Amino acid sequence: MPSNARTTRLVIVESPAKAKTISGYLGPGYVVEASFGHVRDLPRNAADVPAKYKGEPWARLGVDVDNGFHALYVVSPDRRQQISKLTKLAKEVDEILLATDEDREGEAIAWHLVETLKPKVPVKRMVFHEITKPAIQAAVANPREIDRDLVDAQEARRILDRLYGYEVSPVLWKKVMPKLSAGRVQSVATRIVVERERQRMAFRSAEYWDILATLAVVQPGDGPRTFNATLVALNGDRIAAGKDFEPTTGRVRPGAGVVHLDAGGARGLAARLEGRPFTVTRVEEKPYRRRPYAPFITSTLQQEAARKLRFSSQQTMRTAQRLYENGYITYMRTDSVNLSETAIAAARRQIVELYGERSVPPEPRRYTGKVKNAQEAHEAIRPAGDNFRTPGEVANELSTEEFKLYELIWRRTIASQMTDAVGSSVSVRIRAVSSAQEEADFGATGKTITDPGFLRAYVESSDDENAEAEDAERRLPNLVKDQPLTADELAAQEHHTQPPSRYTEASLVKALEELGIGRPSTYASIMQTIQDRGYVVKRGQAMIPSFLAFAVIGLMERHYPRLIDYDFTASMENELDEIAGGDHAAVDFLTSFYFGSTNGAGDQTIARSGGLKKLVTENLSEIDARSVNSIPLHTDEEGREVVVRVGRYGPYLQRELPGGEPAAPAEGEEGGAQGDRAPIPEGLAPDELTPEKVHELFLGGGGERKLGDDPATGEPIVLKSGRYGPYVSSGERKSSLLRSQSPDSLTFDQALQLLSLPRLVGVAPDGAEVFANNGRYGPYVKRGDEFRSLDSEDKMFTVTLDEALALLAAPKTRQRRAAAPPLREMGVDPATEKPLVIKDGRFGPYVTDGETNVSLRRGQTPEALTIEEAAEMLAEKRAKGPAPKKKAVKKAAAKKTTVAKKTTAAKSTTTKTTTAKVTGATAGKATPTKAAKKATPAKKAAPRKATTPTD
Numbered sequence: 001m002p003s004n005a006r007t008t009r010l011v012i013v014e015s016p017a018k019a020k021t022i023s024g025y026l027g028p029g030y031v032v033e034a035s036f037g038h039v040r041d042l043p044r045n046a047a048d049v050p051a052k053y054k055g056e057p058w059a060r061l062g063v064d065v066d067n068g069f070h071a072l073y074v075v076s077p078d079r080r081q082q083i084s085k086l087t088k089l090a091k092e093v094d095e096i097l098l099a100t101d102e103d104r105e106g107e108a109i110a111w112h113l114v115e116t117l118k119p120k121v122p123v124k125r126m127v128f129h130e131i132t133k134p135a136i137q138a139a140v141a142n143p144r145e146i147d148r149d150l151v152d153a154q155e156a157r158r159i160l161d162r163l164y165g166y167e168v169s170p171v172l173w174k175k176v177m178p179k180l181s182a183g184r185v186q187s188v189a190t191r192i193v194v195e196r197e198r199q200r201m202a203f204r205s206a207e208y209w210d211i212l213a214t215l216a217v218v219q220p221g222d223g224p225r226t227f228n229a230t231l232v233a234l235n236g237d238r239i240a241a242g243k244d245f246e247p248t249t250g251r252v253r254p255g256a257g258v259v260h261l262d263a264g265g266a267r268g269l270a271a272r273l274e275g276r277p278f279t280v281t282r283v284e285e286k287p288y289r290r291r292p293y294a295p296f297i298t299s300t301l302q303q304e305a306a307r308k309l310r311f312s313s314q315q316t317m318r319t320a321q322r323l324y325e326n327g328y329i330t331y332m333r334t335d336s337v338n339l340s341e342t343a344i345a346a347a348r349r350q351i352v353e354l355y356g357e358r359s360v361p362p363e364p365r366r367y368t369g370k371v372k373n374a375q376e377a378h379e380a381i382r383p384a385g386d387n388f389r390t391p392g393e394v395a396n397e398l399s400t401e402e403f404k405l406y407e408l409i410w411r412r413t414i415a416s417q418m419t420d421a422v423g424s425s426v427s428v429r430i431r432a433v434s435s436a437q438e439e440a441d442f443g444a445t446g447k448t449i450t451d452p453g454f455l456r457a458y459v460e461s462s463d464d465e466n467a468e469a470e471d472a473e474r475r476l477p478n479l480v481k482d483q484p485l486t487a488d489e490l491a492a493q494e495h496h497t498q499p500p501s502r503y504t505e506a507s508l509v510k511a512l513e514e515l516g517i518g519r520p521s522t523y524a525s526i527m528q529t530i531q532d533r534g535y536v537v538k539r540g541q542a543m544i545p546s547f548l549a550f551a552v553i554g555l556m557e558r559h560y561p562r563l564i565d566y567d568f569t570a571s572m573e574n575e576l577d578e579i580a581g582g583d584h585a586a587v588d589f590l591t592s593f594y595f596g597s598t599n600g601a602g603d604q605t606i607a608r609s610g611g612l613k614k615l616v617t618e619n620l621s622e623i624d625a626r627s628v629n630s631i632p633l634h635t636d637e638e639g640r641e642v643v644v645r646v647g648r649y650g651p652y653l654q655r656e657l658p659g660g661e662p663a664a665p666a667e668g669e670e671g672g673a674q675g676d677r678a679p680i681p682e683g684l685a686p687d688e689l690t691p692e693k694v695h696e697l698f699l700g701g702g703g704e705r706k707l708g709d710d711p712a713t714g715e716p717i718v719l720k721s722g723r724y725g726p727y728v729s730s731g732e733r734k735s736s737l738l739r740s741q742s743p744d745s746l747t748f749d750q751a752l753q754l755l756s757l758p759r760l761v762g763v764a765p766d767g768a769e770v771f772a773n774n775g776r777y778g779p780y781v782k783r784g785d786e787f788r789s790l791d792s793e794d795k796m797f798t799v800t801l802d803e804a805l806a807l808l809a810a811p812k813t814r815q816r817r818a819a820a821p822p823l824r825e826m827g828v829d830p831a832t833e834k835p836l837v838i839k840d841g842r843f844g845p846y847v848t849d850g851e852t853n854v855s856l857r858r859g860q861t862p863e864a865l866t867i868e869e870a871a872e873m874l875a876e877k878r879a880k881g882p883a884p885k886k887k888a889v890k891k892a893a894a895k896k897t898t899v900a901k902k903t904t905a906a907k908s909t910t911t912k913t914t915t916a917k918v919t920g921a922t923a924g925k926a927t928p929t930k931a932a933k934k935a936t937p938a939k940k941a942a943p944r945k946a947t948t949p950t951d
Contacts, residue, residue, distance in 0.1 A: 010093040011126065012086065012113060014100050017325040018131065022099065025133040026140070031089060035100070036082055040073040040112045042162055048074050061166050063159050065613075069590045071159055075116060083116055090119045097126040097143060102378065103333055104580065105521055108154035111146055130330040130384040153580035156589060160184065160572065163594055167616045168556075168563065175625045176551050176646065181533055184569065185518050187556060189526050190535045191564050192511055193503055194545045194553045200687040201633075203499035204250035208240050209266035213442050214489040215278055215430065217477045226488060227476050229430055229442035234259045234269070236439065242497045250497070266492035272434035278442070278485040282429040288447060290421040290470060292454040294337040294367040295380035296412050298520030299513045301332070304412070306506035306541065307461035309404050310831060310875075313505045313524040319405045320381070327384055328394065328402075329409055333520040334378035335513075337367040339416070343379065346388050347417040354390075354414075355456055361419050382413040415458035421470070423449035428479055432487070446476035498866060499687070502542040516570035540872030540879075544685045547631060547644050547651035555628045559619055563612075630654075634691055642694055644680065653678040653689075653697055688857060696726060699743045708748040710755070717751050719743055728754050738774070738793045739844070753797055758782075762801030770804050772796040783808050823862045829871050836870050838862040852877050 011032045013019050023032040042062035043049045049059045053072060056064070064070040075083055090096060096119055100106035107125075114123055124143035128135045161184050168182035211231040231239050240258040245251065252260050261269070296304070301320065305311040311319070320332035339347070344364045351360050367380075383389060383406070391407040398406060430442045449455070459470050503511065505527045512518045518526055530536045535549040556564045572593075578584035596611030631644040633653075640656040654677050678697040680689070699705050705719040707728070715731040726743040727736045728751045735754040737746065758773035761781065770783045772790070779790040781804040788807040790796060822837035823845060829836050834849040838856070845862050846855045847870045854873040856865065 008093045009095045011097045025136040039079045096123045099126040102127040104154040107150040111151045131327040132385045149582040152586045156586035186529045197545050200499040202248045206245040206250040206497045209261040212491045215485045229444040232443040233441040270490040276432045278432045280483040281431045284427045288423040288425045295416045297335045303506035313527040317524040337369045411458040415454040418454035421453040421455045422451045446474045504541040515566050540875035550631045551646040651680045
């Protein structure tokens with residue numbers, strides 16, 4: 001080659017967005033092109049199998065299990081044009097640099113590119129964990145070879161998931177329902193959600209009481225005059241709290257040794273303590289210290305984005321992908337909490353600039369990961385570069401979604417290198433002796449933060465939305481032992497034990513991580529897959545399993561328990577790690593799992609059973625489809641077993657017929673005969689099938705409780721039950737029961753009355769017809785477009801024409817009623833920060849935030865409804881509403897604002913994450929803020945295609 005010839009290099013990355021960013025950092029002589037993710041995969045269906053392999057017995061799997069598990073890879077149809085382009089470019093350059101992501105997936109993509117392009121020029125692997133100019137230049141200067149151990153580990157995982165999905169899924173098709181799927185990780189994730197719902201179904205609430213005392217110091221000094229204390233013991237015995245009750249019976253745990261107060265006991269004790277002296281018996285003060293949180297890894301980023309920003313796992317990862325590809329953050333698929341020396345130095349410099357030298361500890365902080373089976377030697381997720389850009393500096397470059405996530409990552413990174421939060425905590429015991437000589441002990445705790453340290457920048461959220469924030473203070477008066485106090489108020493408090501909370505995407509990711517199941521690159525796809533398959537639906541943030549999921553998991557638990565065992569699934573991750581480290585052969589691992597070879601490789605329980613292939617074929621005849629698709633609920637008052645059947649047309653209820661005989665199957669279903677079956681309304685969660693709800697569904701369910709025949713039409717009048725309650729139906733006519741009516745006692749005559757609505761009261765002198773009817777806001781009379789309310793439901797059937805005309809002649813203002821007070825004030829919605837109240841409406845109690853209303857579901861009461869459940873219901877309702885209109889695009893002028901006020905910066909992501917500004921400075925320090933933001937949508941990057949259809 002002549003000395004003046006220039007070497008041309010082809011750099012292949014995964015997405016066009018990344019290609020555009022990297023090309024800007026490389027000078028002449030580099031061509032940067034995208035592969036658009038994976039270029040080859042196992043065949044998706046028979047049409048993808050090349051003609052010469054169609055006759056092979058293993059073609060449907062895409063894996064030749066009898067010849068070393070050789071995989072049949074085909075170029076994806078939507079990648080063929082790009083492969084042609086890359087092949088042409090590969091012939092025109094002197095060297096190829098494969099710059100795919102630095103993890104197993106990225107390594108495999110690089111290998112597939114080599115296998116597909118078959119280049120004649122040298123090929124090197126170029127790796128980096130952030131897309132900045134120094135990082136890209138360093139990666140070009142220090143290429144390496146493709147790591148075949150990482151490729152083998154990814155290929156083994158892909159083949160393992162294909163074998164699992166393609167062998168187990170057909171069992172579900174035959175025994176549960178067509179078109180279902182099983183997956184090594186998705187099935188385990190579904191099991192976790194189902195087990196939590198089972199706990200909720202078995203839960204029995206318990207009522208318990210205590211006393212809240214508002215106490216006052218006699219001679220106030222520094223600090224507040226009054227504080228609250230709760231009754232904790234009576235005559236030396238502890239007062240029962242929620243933890244003292246069995247969740248499945250609602251009874252106090254045996255041997256708990258506690259006093260279980262009921263309403264009468266609590267109110268009586270409060271009365272006996274009125275006017276009695278209170279005395280401080282103990283004051284304990286301890287130093288308070290809280291260390292910062294580690295920087296984000298994939299799972300913790302998804303968890304915090306869900307809690308603070310209400311992002312789904314998919315939304316978080318899509319947004320993080322855009323931030324990474326455009327050079328704002330480091331690689332977002334990682335389970336390492338390490339920060340490079342460069343990053344630590346950048347964080348410490350910025351802390352000094354924004355918060356002062358006192359906020360930086362003498363030595364840099366180092367973190368150790370706690371993730372089981374942690375892998376991939378990347379850094380934690382952090383702002384990219386050697387000098388972090390503040391959120392204010394990038395605000396005008398990012399979409400709203402991107403800005404929020406970048407700010408979250410920036411704050412967490414900065415906080416991880418700040419000083420501890422320090423203060424003091426105090427615990428106080430107070431005693432009073434009642435008029436009946438009972439010794440009542442009250443307790444109170446306080447916390448004071450003297451130096452917030454890292455809390456200035458970041459406060460972590462909790463899955464328990466009622467939990468107290470880390471930076472919250474509870475100040476008590478300065479109390480000493482034997483100090484006298486007086487009680488300003490003594491209030492008996494009612495409490496109910498609550499079932500375990502449903503999983504959210506964030507808490508499910510956390511559970512999988514703790515079990516060592518899945519990897520950073522798979523969490524988001526797992527969350528999406530179990531929803532796409534119909535196994536889980538979301539109600540607000542909560543993940544609710546379908547009855548279909550119950551049937552699938554029930555089958556797996558009974559016949560393939562090892563395949564959804566948590567330890568077994570985690571052990572497979574361990575073996576894949578060993579393959580990645582070069583310590584284990586992929587073929588041995590796959591042979592043991594599929595054929596049951598006992599050569600020391602693979603899981604010995606599966607091996608001894610003959611492997612997966614034998615397990616799913618030999619046991620197939622033992623699986624009773626009817627049993628699998630029957631989910632036991634309870635036994636009713638007449639001793640009949642009630643079950644949920646998962647049928648071809650959806651789930652339904654069934655019970656034994658009187659006399660103990662099961663119902664005969666209906667045509668086309670595995671259900672029972674008419675009168676013994678009832679459909680389950682769409683949207684009803686499994687734990688909402690209480691005995692009371694089941695009784696109501698059978699009274700008016702699809703089995704139809706016939707009340708009689710309409711004497712006028714001859715059509716049957718039937719009592720039914722829908723999602724919104726019971727109603728009567730006859731032909732095309734339907735009418736909901738009145739609030740005063742019960743399906744248990746509804747008579748034929750009452751049903752006829754209901755079906756007579758709207759009732760023609762008579763004809764007015766001007767010839768207009770006057771009707772009485774029941775509406776959304778209660779009973780009313782109507783003439784044309786004029787409406788007037790009736791004062792009772794009975795009036796609809798008795799009001800005369802003269803009475804109706806008199807009402808209609810009266811001014812509308814006379815018909816207005818005073819707004820009824822709410823049934824209950826619940827507190828603030830954690831998502832919208834609006835106050836929530838429960839009101840009584842035409843269709844029963846409903847919860848509202850002033851803009852959105854949702855009726856309480858069957859089994860829910862205004863007293864027992866939690867704020868978490870209320871927030872979920874409102875979020876679900878809002879999500880179904882119309883999409884918001886797009887706002888006009890406005891040009892934004894970037895400005896820098898000096899903030900001289902000392903603030904707690906964490907508040908913008910803890911209490912109100914919708915803000916677009918960053919005010920995180922100490923006195924005298926300036927922080928650039930977001931003056932305005934562009935409304936243009938974010939750049940879309942080509943996402944990496946999911947490599948495991950069933951995982």
